Amino acid sequence: MPASMNTDILIVGAGPTGLYGAYCAGFRGLRTVVVDALPQAGGQIAALYPEKEIRDIAGIPGSRGRDVVAALKEQADAFGPQYLLGSQATALVHSPDGRPQVSLADGTVVDAGAVVLTAGIGTFTPRPLPAGEGFLGRGLSYFVPDPSAHDDQDVLVVGGGDSAVDWALALHPIARSVTLVHRRGGFRAHGPFTSAAPPSSPTPRSRPCSVTSCFARRTSACAARPSTAS
Ligand SMILES: Cc1cc2nc3c(=O)[nH]c(=O)nc-3n(C[C@H](O)[C@H](O)[C@H](O)COP(=O)(O)OP(=O)(O)OC[C@H]3O[C@@H](n4cnc5c(N)ncnc54)[C@H](O)[C@@H]3O)c2cc1C
Secondary structure, eight states, X not given: OOOEEEEEEEEEOOSHHHHHHHHHHHHTTOOEEEEESSSSSSHHHHHHOTTSXXXXXXXXXXXXXXXXXHHHHHHHHTTOOEEEETOOEEEEXXXXXXXXXXXXXXXXXXXXXXXXXXXXXXXXXXXXXXXGTTOBTTTBOSOOSOGGGGTTOEEEEEOOSHHHHHHHHHHTTTSSEEEEEOSSSSOOSOHHHHHTSOSSSSEEOSSOEEEEEEEEXXXXXXXXXXXXXX
């Protein structure tokens, strides 16, 4: 028999939006349940860039991702929300009396006065690099949870958006070299990111390139062979 729960507010997604939502609900005296598919709270910040220095939060000139999450959680936890982590919300229906009910992957049904969806970009999975198939965890990674894993390495960052430029800049001081490969002529990354790039490195290639193949240089490494995009 599936478990059932009852709460005033169910928040789906324990990213920064959901955590602040939990604080707001608690502040108003509402019983709150926060559900997230990930095993920890913090959404993209905790999962993808906990070590990054975040600089665009009003009133906070700079703070590491993990510290931002800890602060959001401390703020929310003042009102004791219940966290259901590692639980994916799979369905939303309405009971005959009109109350929303959310089913979780483990069969639990949460009956709530209101459901707040703060699911961000969903249960995120990276867009795979086709040429990198078979190299995941062997030199190829899609996130940088721990920059020190790239200490003194030659790093190739593939992409031209905020994340790519952001990580290239973050790894530049610790990696042996950083090369940024982008298949378009210009970067999509926000202007200040690209203008903040130090002149020496990361090294933007002088023409649009895309990664067409990966090959093993050592047993534990993946090297990519970029070629000019057509
Ligand atoms: C590399 C990188 C760097 C970034 N840097 C910055 C920056 O410097 N400054 C800035 O302002 N923004 C930055 N961002 C963007 C920022 O992280 C997002 O805007 C922010 O995380 C959005 O918060 P959110 O709570 O709305 O969603 P998310 O952080 O995406 O959290 C949503 C949560 O919902 C959960 N979820 C989704 N669907 C379900 C489901 N069905 N059941 C259960 N749980 C579910 C997910 O697991 C996730 O934990 C960056 C993003 C990346 C990827």
